[in-house]
Structures are given as C-alpha cells and as structure tokens.
Amino acid sequence: MALRVGVVGGGQLARMMIAPAVELGVELRVLAEEEGMSASLAATAVGDYRDAETVLAFARDVDVVTFDHEHVPQDVLQTLVDASIPVHPGPHALRFAQDKLQMRARLQEIGMPQPEWAAVTSREELQAFLDGHGGSAVVKTPRGGYDGKGVRVVHAATEADDWFAALAEDGRGGALLAEELVDFSRELAQQIARRPSGEVRAYPVVETVQRDGVCAEVIAPAPRSSGRMADVAARIGIGIAEGLDVTGMLAVELFETTDERLLVNELAMRPHNSGHWSQDGGVTSQFEQHLRAVLDLPLGDPEPRAEWSVMVNILGGPAEGALEDRFATAMAAHPMAKVHTYGKAPRPGRKVGHVNVAGEDLDEAVYQARAAASVFLD
Amino acid sequence: MALRVGVVGGGQLARMMIAPAVELGVELRVLAEEEGMSASLAATAVGDYRDAETVLAFARDVDVVTFDHEHVPQDVLQTLVDASIPVHPGPHALRFAQDKLQMRARLQEIGMPQPEWAAVTSREELQAFLDGHGGSAVVKTPRGGYDGKGVRVVHAATEADDWFAALAEDGRGGALLAEELVDFSRELAQQIARRPSGEVRAYPVVETVQRDGVCAEVIAPAPRSSGRMADVAARIGIGIAEGLDVTGMLAVELFETTDERLLVNELAMRPHNSGHWSQDGGVTSQFEQHLRAVLDLPLGDPEPRAEWSVMVNILGGPAEGALEDRFATAMAAHPMAKVHTYGKAPRPGRKVGHVNVAGEDLDEAVYQARAAASVFLD
Numbered sequence: 101m102a103l104r105v106g107v108v109g110g111g112q113l114a115r116m117m118i119a120p121a122v123e124l125g126v127e128l129r130v131l132a133e134e135e136g137m138s139a140s141l142a143a144t145a146v147g148d149y150r151d152a153e154t155v156l157a158f159a160r161d162v163d164v165v166t167f168d169h170e171h172v173p174q175d176v177l178q179t180l181v182d183a184s185i186p187v188h189p190g191p192h193a194l195r196f197a198q199d200k201l202q203m204r205a206r207l208q209e210i211g212m213p214q215p216e217w218a219a220v221t222s223r224e225e226l227q228a229f230l231d232g233h234g235g236s237a238v239v240k241t242p243r244g245g246y247d248g249k250g251v252r253v254v255h256a257a258t259e260a261d262d263w264f265a266a267l268a269e270d271g272r273g274g275a276l277l278a279e280e281l282v283d284f285s286r287e288l289a290q291q292i293a294r295r296p297s298g299e300v301r302a303y304p305v306v307e308t309v310q311r312d313g314v315c316a317e318v319i320a321p322a323p324r325s326s327g328r329m330a331d332v333a334a335r336i337g338i339g340i341a342e343g344l345d346v347t348g349m350l351a352v353e354l355f356e357t358t359d360e361r362l363l364v365n366e367l368a369m370r371p372h373n374s375g376h377w378s379q380d381g382g383v384t385s386q387f388e389q390h391l392r393a394v395l396d397l398p399l400g401d402p403e404p405r406a407e408w409s410v411m412v413n414i415l416g417g418p419a420e421g422a423l424e425d426r427f428a429t430a431m432a433a434h435p436m437a438k439v440h441t442y443g444k445a446p447r448p449g450r451k452v453g454h455v456n457v458a459g460e461d462l463d464e465a466v467y468q469a470r471a472a473a474s475v476f477l478d
Numbered sequence: 479m480a481l482r483v484g485v486v487g488g489g490q491l492a493r494m495m496i497a498p499a500v501e502l503g504v505e506l507r508v509l510a511e512e513e514g515m516s517a518s519l520a521a522t523a524v525g526d527y528r529d530a531e532t533v534l535a536f537a538r539d540v541d542v543v544t545f546d547h548e549h550v551p552q553d554v555l556q557t558l559v560d561a562s563i564p565v566h567p568g569p570h571a572l573r574f575a576q577d578k579l580q581m582r583a584r585l586q587e588i589g590m591p592q593p594e595w596a597a598v599t600s601r602e603e604l605q606a607f608l609d610g611h612g613g614s615a616v617v618k619t620p621r622g623g624y625d626g627k628g629v630r631v632v633h634a635a636t637e638a639d640d641w642f643a644a645l646a647e648d649g650r651g652g653a654l655l656a657e658e659l660v661d662f663s664r665e666l667a668q669q670i671a672r673r674p675s676g677e678v679r680a681y682p683v684v685e686t687v688q689r690d691g692v693c694a695e696v697i698a699p700a701p702r703s704s705g706r707m708a709d710v711a712a713r714i715g716i717g718i719a720e721g722l723d724v725t726g727m728l729a730v731e732l733f734e735t736t737d738e739r740l741l742v743n744e745l746a747m748r749p750h751n752s753g754h755w756s757q758d759g760g761v762t763s764q765f766e767q768h769l770r771a772v773l774d775l776p777l778g779d780p781e782p783r784a785e786w787s788v789m790v791n792i793l794g795g796p797a798e799g800a801l802e803d804r805f806a807t808a809m810a811a812h813p814m815a816k817v818h819t820y821g822k823a824p825r826p827g828r829k830v831g832h833v834n835v836a837g838e839d840l841d842e843a844v845y846q847a848r849a850a851a852s853v854f855l856d
Contacts, residue, residue, distance in 0.1 A: 103802050119497035122519060125802060125819030141500060383814055398809035405783050424481050431776035436761055441503030
C-alpha cells in the first residue's frame with residue numbers, strides 16, 4: 101500500500117509536491133479550494149478548508165495531513181488531532197505562523213534575535229513605539245498577511261487608523277504588531293527540514309530579493325555567506341524548528357543588518373518560494389524533503405548540486421496570451437534554464453511560474469535566469 | 479490552453495513523463511492498457527493500443543501523440559497520420575524499432591557500423607551463417623523482443639528450430655535475424671533527442687551493465703569515454719536519428735569491441751532505461767527532453783550536472799511486502815540516493831524502480847547506488 105500524504109490547499113506548493121511524490125511512489129491527495137487549481141492533477145477532493153467536516157472527511161484516508169498554506173483554522177486542525185490523524189506541522193506549531201504576535205512572543209521566549217517589537221492596541225501606543233524608534237515602524241496585522249499584504253511602513257501613528265478601527269469593530273481585544281524598521285543590507289532565508297521524530301537538516305542559507313513585498317529572485321547559497329554567517333543562520337533555523345516544534349519544511353526569513361547581525365523577519369511552515377532553487381540545484385528538493393519529513397522518513401541530503409543556483413519568479417506573465425506561447429522563445433535562447441509554470445492564468449503581480457538556472461558562474465546564472473524569466477513578461 | 483501530449487501506454491516511461499510535464503506545465507494524457515498501471519495518475523483513457531478506433535479517439539484531443547513503448551501496430555499509427563494528428567516518432571521511423579531485420583537493412587544503407595548479420599529463413603541458412611562466423615551466432619525474432627526475450631545465442635542451427643517452425647506456421651514468409659556474436663569489452667548507450675524541425679542534441683555516451691539480458695546499472699558518462707570514442711558514439715547516434723528520421727528520444731545500444739570499435743546493437747525510440755540517470759544527474763532529464771522534442775520545442779541542455787551519475791535498477795523487489803516498507807532503511811543509510819519507484823507490485827526480475835546517485839567520486843556513487851538499491855531486495 102502506497103504511503104498517502106494529504107495536502108490541504110491546491111496552490112502551486114501542492115502542485116510542486118506532485119513530481120517528487122510520483123517519482124518516489126507516494127500517493128498525493130489534495131483538498132483543493134475549487135476546480136482547476138494549480139494542483140488539480142492530484143486533487144481528490146474540492147472543498148472549504150475552514151470546514152472541519154470537509155477536512156476530516158478528506159483526512160480519513162491518508163497517512164498524514166500537511167498543507168499548501170497556513171490558513172487552516174485552529175479548530176479545524178484540532179478536529180484532526182482529536183481524530184488521531186497525524187498533522188504536520190501540528191496546530192501548536194502552526195499558530196506561530198498564523199499569528200505574528202504569538203510568533204514574536206515565542207521567539208523572544210527562546211532567545212531568537214529579532215527586531216524590537218510591541219503589541220499596540222491604539223494610536224497612542226503606536227505613537228509611543230514610534231517615539232522610541234526614531235519615528236518609523238513597520239506595522240503588521242497579526243493574521244492573514246502574506247506577500248506584503250497586511251504590512252505597512254509608517255512614520256505617523258495616524259497611518260494605522262483604519263487597522264485600529266477594524267480592531268475596535270472586531271471587538272475581540274486584538275492588537276497590531278509594531279516592529280522596528282530594520283536597517284538591513286539584504287534579506288536572507290534559511291530553510292530547515294525536521295521530522296516528527298526529531299531529525300533535522302539545514303539547507304544552505306540563501307539570499308532573497310524582494311520587489312513590492314514579493315519574492316523576485318533567490319541565489320543559493322547566499323553570496324558571501326560561508327563560514328560564520330551560514331552557521332548562525334542554520335543555528336537560528338534549527339533553534340526555531342525545535343523551539344516551536346515545527347515538522348516538515350520551515351522557512352525563516354532573515355534580515356542581515358548593516359552591522360552584520362541576523363534578525364528573524366517572518367516564518368513559513370511549508371515549502372517556500374526561497375527554496376524553489378532546490379528543484380534543479382539541490383540533491384533533495386524542498387518538495388521531496390517536505391514529503392519525507394511529514395511522513396517521518398529519513399531526510400535527504402540538503403546540499404546544492406551546483407556551485408550556484410538562481411531562481412527568478414515569473415510575476416504576472418504576459419498581458420496577452422498564455423505562458424506556453426513563450427516556451428519556444430525562452431527555451432531556444434536559454435537551453436540550461438528550467439522553466440516551471442503553475443497552471444495559473446497570467447494576472448499582474450501574480451506568481452505564475454519561475455525559472456531555475458544552476459551553474460558554476462554566478463553572474464552567468466543570474467543573467468540566464470533573469471533573461472529566461474523576462475521572456476514571459478511584456 | 480496548455481500544450482497536450484498524449485502517450486500511448488501506461489508503463490513506467492509514461493509515468494516518468496508526469497513529473498516534467500507538471501513542472502513545465504504540459505498536460506499529459508495517457509492511454510493505459512488497464513486500470514492501476516504505473517502512469518495511472520495521468521491516465522485519461524484505458525483501452526487497447528492495437529485498436530485503431532480506441533487510439534484515434536484518444537488522440538483527437540491532444541497536440542501530439544507519443545509512446546511508452548514501440549508496439550503500436552503500423553496500421554493504427556497510419557490511422558493517426560491519415561487524420562492529420564502529429565505522431566512522434568512517426569510510423570516510418572518506428573518500423574525500424576519494431577522490426578530488427580528492417581533496422582539492420584536500413585543501418586546498412588546509411589553506413590552505420592553494426593555486427594555482421596543475415597536474414598535466415600531455414601535451418602540450412604542459419605547453418606551457413608554459423609559456418610561463416612566461427613560456429614556461433616545471436617539469433618533474434620525480428621519482432622516483439624525486449625529485455626532479452628526473443629534473443630538466443632546459438633552454437634548449432636537446430637537450436638532455432640522452434641522459431642523456424644513458428645515462422646512456417648505463420649506462413650507470411652518471415653525470417654529470423656542472425657547476427658555475429660560480437661567479442662565486446664562492454665556495452666554503451668548513446669541517447670539523442672531530435673525535434674521534427676531537425677534540431678538534434680546528444681547526451682553523453684553511457685556505460686550499461688546488463689544482467690540476464692536486462693539493464694542492471696548505468697554509469698554516465700561512460701568511464702574512459704572522453705574524446706574520440708564519445709565523438710564516434712554521438713556521430714553514430716545523430717546519424718541514426720537523422721537517417722531514420724527519429725523524433726523524440728532515441729537510444730542506441732552499442733557494443734564496444736575488444737578492438738575498440740563501436741557497433742550498433744539495438745535501438746529504442748522513446749525514453750530508455752539507459753537515460754534514467756538524467757532525472758537527477760542531468761540538466762535536462764530525458765523525460766523532459768522527450769516532451770520538448772515531440773512538441774517541437776527547443777531542446778534543453780543534455781549535459782550532466784555532476785562529474786558522475788550512477789543508476790541502479792531495482793529488479794524484482796522484496797519477496798514479501800512493498801517497496802515503501804524499505805524506504806526508511808534506504809533513506810537513513812543513503813541520504814544522497816534518489817529513490818524512484820514505479821507503482822508496480824514486486825515480482826522476480828521485474829523492473830519496479832531504480833536509484834540514482836550523482837557525485838564527484840565514481841566509486842562512491844557506484845557503492846551508494848548499489849547499496850541503496852539492494853535495500854529493496856531480499
């Protein structure tokens with residue numbers, strides 16, 4: 101009987117688990133939000149992930165439940181746990197990915213380096229935080245933000261009035277997260293794989309380039325990251341994976357400050373855009389690794405296969421026509437580029453695919469990956 | 479609209495096209511022989527590939543038809559061509575893979591190096607061939623043989639009597655193929671990708687180790703193959719791809735003789751066991767390349783990513799239980815090994831999976847791949 105992994109959510113992360121699942125011989129089952137999503141080839145059910153009965157019915161026939169995203173409500177997750185269905189990552193870990201205030205508090209408890217922060221419940225409290233931090237702050241809604249949504253750089257406390265008003269209307273006594281505006285030289289990401297039985301493996305720390313709050317490019321390993329900094333990043337990643345009991349893939353987004361410290365920015369408890377390079381440049385892709393980790397199988401080698409791997413996202417896609425209309429042009433000019441698409445219709449800003457290039461020359465790999473990805477844009 | 483490739487046959491070669499199809503964003507549709515085959519995830523139809531109506535109905539909704547095997551009858555192929563459905567490789571090429579006498583005759587016409595051979599229709603003609611070749615020969619049924627079936631080494635003409643009797647019964651005036659028993663030092667395989675529009679790419683020549691007529695191991699590139707020999711092998715492969723108008727992937731099995739010549743043994747016009755290494759050790763896997771070639775898209779880089787890639791087949795599998803029962807043992811001991819399984823029940827001699835290891839040290843890669851594959855055997 102094949103091992104069966106159930107994935108809640110039918111987006112591109114679930115889609116990219118299909119290839120390693122087929123190769124290894126794992127049966128992947130996807131609960132998709134609707135028909136025709138990225139992972140539709142593996143969709144065995146369509147339904148609302150916020151509905152406990154729907155998720156429970158889906159989960160009854162699998163060996164482990166895992167996720168394409170972190171939005172499954174705690175009560176739904178708890179229903180699975182109560183039914184003795186293995187869930188990885190578990191609800192006790194996922195709550196730190198679902199709520200940024202809980203994350204900051206927990207990271208503080210376990211002594212992880214992070215920006216200064218505060219929970220602010222009013223314009224006055226935000227003003228006090230601004231006063232203490234040079235008049236600027238990053239304000240975040242604790243829940244539901246991603247890809248730059250729910251995140252705002254503010255220089256006056258009034259700039260979060262709408263969010264405070266929403267909190268007051270909600271009436272549950274919530275707060276916003278105010279963070280110090282970090283003076284960073286670049287952004288990095290550290291991926292960790294961890295099994296329920298405790299085995300842990302660190303991928304090389306990578307450099308990520310964000311545009312408009314969205315990941316645009318990744319270089320693996322991060323240039324000038326050998327030695328101490330790679331060790332520090334891996335130790336932070338492993339500390340968080342263990343401290344928060346994360347199972348499966350964990351991504352830790354980091355700021356490298358101008359004074360060479362690493363501070364934790366965000367967490368993701370699933371395969372992550374910063375690890376797509378591993379599909380073509382790693383011994384074990386993050387998607388294979390996630391399946392192995394959630395099945396509590398021994399982890400694969402996280403080392404790169406090439407000196408450098410570069411990933412460039414295809415953001416938006418062409419204004420007219422489909423991505424595949426550009427395959428011939430991209431492939432003819434860039435025979436070493438690996439094109440990945442997600443079966444999603446082009447739309448401004450949308451992640452519709454990515455290009456990986458691995459090689460021995462970083463400048464060449466960056467050039468080829470950017471040039472190949474740009475073929476798919478207007 | 480996604481590009482749609484229809485594959486006739488639901489075996490492991492069709493299965494291994496699923497991963498690159500999903501990643502690239504090509505819709506793969508498989509006509510499987512029955513339910514529950516290796517490629518069942520992509521099966522959109524189940525039916526008899528020898529029935530023209532079945533195959534035509536399947537083919538009407540795809541952009542190109544290709545194959546998991548070479549057994550689709552010529553009249554069925556011709557029905558597709560007559561309906562203006564692109565078929566790659568085409569019937570005019572496939573007939574040389576379907577009939578070894580036609581292949582030998584065609585290779586002779588285009589001047590390819592091959593063992594001495596003859597079409598023999600009787601015990602007497604076989605005796606004459608034996609007399610001219612030191613008393614030994616390889617006798618093959620021209621059609622239907624694979625993995626050592628339909629192939630016999632004979633030292634007396636009477637040893638093919640049953641095959642001659644079958645020919646007489648068949649009454650269509652057929653012949654057997656008699657070939658010189660080549661004194662070879664090792665076996666090699668050369669893979670070529672070729673598009674309908676003519677672009678051609680040669681993979682590195684590899685060494686194959688056969689056991690009982692079945693491929694057991696592959697080393698890519700073939701040790702001691704740099705320079706002249708690799709060039710000769712690539713030239714032979716390209717010459718055959720062009721001379722026989724093969725489209726998609728072509729595998730040319732070669733003998734390296736003790737006096738350092740290369741002679742063509744067999745042809746396969748599809749992805750081939752000798753190219754499985756490319757899934758983890760190549761820039762462009764043979765399965766992605768096949769899809770690109772049959773869609774007439776520009777071909778990917780066929781170069782290896784690592785110094786050495788080693789593939790070891792899992793032949794038979796465990797006597798009791800399933801392959802996945804051994805995953806934990808294999809993965810714990812061999813974190814760099816990539817395990818591929820085909821969703822097939824273990825059975826003596828059956829190809830049920832393979833292991834790839836890529837690395838800089840050949841001895842280590844061979845050791846790791848063999849050891850990991852052996853975990854799945856008793």
